[in-house]
Amino acid sequence: MIKDYDPTEVILDSIADGVFTVDSEWRITSFNRAAEEITGILRKDAIGQRCSDIFHASICESDCALRETFETNRQIVNRSAFIIDAGGDKIPISISTAILKDKAGNAIGGVETFRDLSTIEELRRELEKKYSFHDIISKNSDMLRIFDILPSVAESESTVLIEGETGTGKELIARALHNLSHRKDRPFVAVNCGALPDTLLESELFGYKAGAFTDARTDKPGRFALADTGTIFLDEIADISPALQVKLLRVIQERTYEPLGATESVDADVRIVVATNKNLDKLVKSGSFREDLFYRINVIRIKLPPLRERKEDIPLLIDHFIRRFSNLKKKPITGISPAALAVLINHDYPGNIRELENIIEHAFVLCRKTTIDTIDLPENLKPEDVKPLTIPTSIDDLEKTYILDALKRHNWNRKETATELGMHKTTLWRNMKKLGIHSS
Amino acid sequence: MKVAIPIWDGRVSPVMDTACHLLIVEIADNAEVSRIIVNIPQADISDRARFISEKNVDFLICGAISKQFERMLATSGIKLRPWFHGDIDEIIAAYSKGMLQDDDFLLPGGGRRRCQRRGRCRDGRRGFGRHRNL
Known part of the structure; x- marks a missing residue:
């Protein structure tokens, strides 16, 4: 006997995206071959079931795309989510939805199509891996050099000074150092030294004993104690007072400190990473940062380039x-x-x-x-x-605009600019000089 | 004994990894003693596992769950009955009487998971195991 084929089913089975339809009670009414493959659930098991019991998507409970389509009467296109397949694997997908209507235009249910993004995600991760290092993303040669030395720096116990303008990722580098070190399973404690007044910062860092001051009813461990056997990250180190600089110097030199009101010293088994957005050399010269502390923290220096x-x-x-x-x-x-x-x-x-x-x-x-x-x-x-472009009025102006644009495109890298312009870098330099283009 | 079930619309939440509410039921002498619903923090799975373990839950019945979250909960000492679905009251009633049978409440396709975890099915397609030959 020749089996009758439903043409709609044949069409749906021939496409690579998962497709299922539901009725107004959220029960699955059709489930194509790709949906079987992606979810790991057979069509015969899926038909008649609630879609959330089959689909297991991260958005089923709080952000169902199909529900939103029913409520707003609008299609959803490419909403990101993940499903958990029958084997417990998380599968990244993108979901699109629409309302199913009968010939009279009445809504009779919904249709959801979903695309398995696993391969795309894997490829993206591979590409990202090439240019990322512990959540830090870069293909800049200076940054790649930093990525290169970080594992060796992390292995050492030396104090690290990270320099960089605000927003350049100093804490990310500190966290990477911690995560690459043997202390990675121990605490990472970050302190912004510039965010607290000096008196508070001292008790915050070293803690206090009950009775040390009026409100100190019980002992309070400081950040050094919380970071015990782990890493402490002291950001904006340039902002600490001369008095606290002395105390910090003692911790770094002797690896001990005294909580406020304590009579005995406490050992500090902590890796210290410090950071600043200021020029510490200048501060040392002007006398506002202790030279001896500077030399203690300046064991390994990492300078993060600004984004520009x-x-x-x-x-x-x-x-x-x-x-x-x-x-x-x-x-x-x-x-x-x-x-x-x-x-x-x-x-x-x-x-x-x-x-x-x-x-x-x-x-x-x-x-x-x-x-x-x-x-x-x-x-x-x-x-x-943005400043309107001026129209060049002479050959020199035209040449100047042409060279300036190329220089900007290559971040003022003369070698790369010269290559693009098809000239030797000495010729480029000569032309820049002639046209009054300065790299500053 | 404390039993927890992620709850959504009176039913087991479809995905444990993203469930918002947890029903915690105390059962003694085959009867329900008390029940409360708590919000599960919308955080990563390690924080969610810590939250559940801090509730001193002995047993967790849930819907679909990722392998990573399942492992994390297991290492927290929580006994797990995953891949369940259905009405919460029916599940609690069945559990209280010691009659929570897999077949009654197991998610569609759930029976295949055990064989599937041993590896992919022979034709390399995800998710079918021996049932591909049906």
């Missing part, structure tokens, strides 16, 4: 933040337009990576499409606020 000096990282970082906010804010934004990318690459970022992160978060709030455009960027970045 590693502009090649901007596209990578934008991708990273888009993915993160897409998951956090449940918005199907997948990329950025070339025009918006150009605006972001041309910005100087006084707030560094944190500023870029805030810009992308701002864009996520405003963006109603799947791609961030210039209109979604903060006001101060929009192209109309």
Whole structure:
């Protein structure tokens, strides 16, 4: 006997995306072959069941795409989620939904299509691995050199000084050092020395004994005690007072400290990592930072470049933040337009990576499409606020504009610019001199 | 004995990893003594595992759960009965009487999971195990 085939079923089974339909009671009415493969559940087991009992998606309970489609009468396209398949594996997927209507236009249920993103995710992770190191993303040569030395620095017990402008990722480096060290299973305690007044900072760092001052009714362990056998990260170290500098010097030299009101010293088995956004050499010269403490903390020095000096990282970082906010804010934004990318690459970022992160978060709030455009960027970045281009009036002007644009594209790297312009770097340098272009 | 079940709309939450509420039922002499519902922190699975273990739960009945979360809960000393679904009151009633049979409340496809965890099915496709030959 020849079996009758339902043409709709044949079509659905021939596509690579998972597709299922539900009736108004959320019971599955059809389940295609790809849905079987992705979820690991057979069609015969799925039909008639509640969709959440089959689909096991991260958004079923609190952010069901199909429910939203029913409530708003709007299709959902490419919402990110994960499902847990029959083997307990998390499968990243993107979900799209629509309402199913009968010939009279009455809603009779919904259809959900979902795409297995495992392979794409794996490829993305492979690519990201190439340019990332313990949550720090970069392909800048200075940063890659830092990535290279971090494992050896982490293995040592030496005090580390991390320098960099605000928002350059000093704490991420400190955490990477901790996670790469043998202390990784012990606490990592971060203290912002600039956020507390000096008197509070001392008790915060070293703790106090009951009766040390009026409100000290019980002993309170300090951050050094909390970080025992682990790592303590002292950010904005340049902001501590001369009195506290002396106490810190003693901890680093003798590996002991005294909590306020204590009569005995406590051993400090702690790896110390410090950071500053100020120029400590200058502070030492001006006398506001102790020279002996400076030499104690300046055992290994890591200098993080500001974002304006590693502009090649901007596209990578934008991708990273888009993915993160897409998951956090449940918005199907997948990329950025070339025009918006150009605006972001041309910005100087006084707030560094944190500023870029805030810009992308701002864009996520405003963006109603799947791609961030210039209109979604903060006001101060929009192209109309950028200085209008002047039209070159002479050959020299034209040449100057041409060379300047190329230099900016290559972050003022003369060798790369010369290669792009097809000239030797000495010729480029000569032309720059002739046209009055200065790298500053 | 304290039994916990992630709850959603009067039923077992579909996914333990993202469940928002936890029903904790105290059972003594085959009868329910008390029940409370607590919010599960919307944090990563290690924080969620710590939260559940701090509730001194002896037994957790849940729906779908990732391997990582399952391992984490097991190392916290919580006995786990995953891949269940259905009405919460029916499950508690059955459990109190010692009659919680897998077949009654097991999620569709749940019976295949045990054989599947030994490895992928022969044709390399995810999720079917011996049932591919059906």
